Amino acid sequence: MHYVGRFAPSPSGPLHFGSLVAAVGSYLQAQANHGSWLVRIEDIDPPREVAGSADAILRTLDAYSLHWDGGILYQHTRHDAYQAQIEDWLKSGEAYYCQCTRRQIKDAGGLYAGTCRERQLSSNGASVRVKIDNPVVEFTDIKHGLIKLDLSMASEDFIIKRRDGLFAYNLAVVLDDIYQNVTQVVRGADLIEPTGRQVSLYQKLGKTPVSYLHLPLALNADGNKLSKQNHAPAIDNNNPGPAMEAAMAFLGHAIPQELHGAPVETLLAWGVENWQSSKLPSETEVITAF
């Protein structure tokens, strides 16, 4: 089977070192497997988006010689597909409208107990939840082996469309990975927990799930995740070498001394040649000074 991997950034800010690690890791894993590497812009949450950041992310990928195959898929072009699937599940009874507020769920202990399952509510001010009868409580990760997930989280009938009309990440990511024939998902370890929910959706759809490889998450010296939310600095487009060398070292693939200062194409070519998932750090979080 032809390997298809992808990098799927949300356009909520410029690329920072943490997202560069996910881009480089998924790129090298795809190239080392003689596969394709796609880029998908996950623009399904406009309130969290920053104008211009999708283009900025693509320019940065270019500056780092992370060249993708084919066109870019933007999730905002996929609303009809997401809605059609939701309607199918509403019809078959595998999804339902829920009018519970976040407050009500919090007051009841934080986990949604299936309150609206049999209430046949209208769509008015409602979110849509999917029925989870066979929770997925573990999955196999290429690097970490069997990962056990929290049972109560995995059992929750989770939201696939929010009451504000926005589609949920778990739904969009699964439908798009299927649509794009993705065979393996390589991404940050912050997305280990929702993987169970995503595998549940594959099962509901009668599809074989992708395989998963979760990369260590980059933390700053205070132990916080580098993220757009906590204003991790953008990486430098004009001088990509240092961040590229640091990302490869972070991923357990420090370049040999004689390549220090080489163009990013050369660094990446060495990375493809020498890539082995066994060399990745076994921790799911690693502190970086970059």
Ligand code: GLU
């Ligand atoms: N869009 C997600 C993010 O930027 C990544 C989704 C994924 O790789 O599954 O965190």
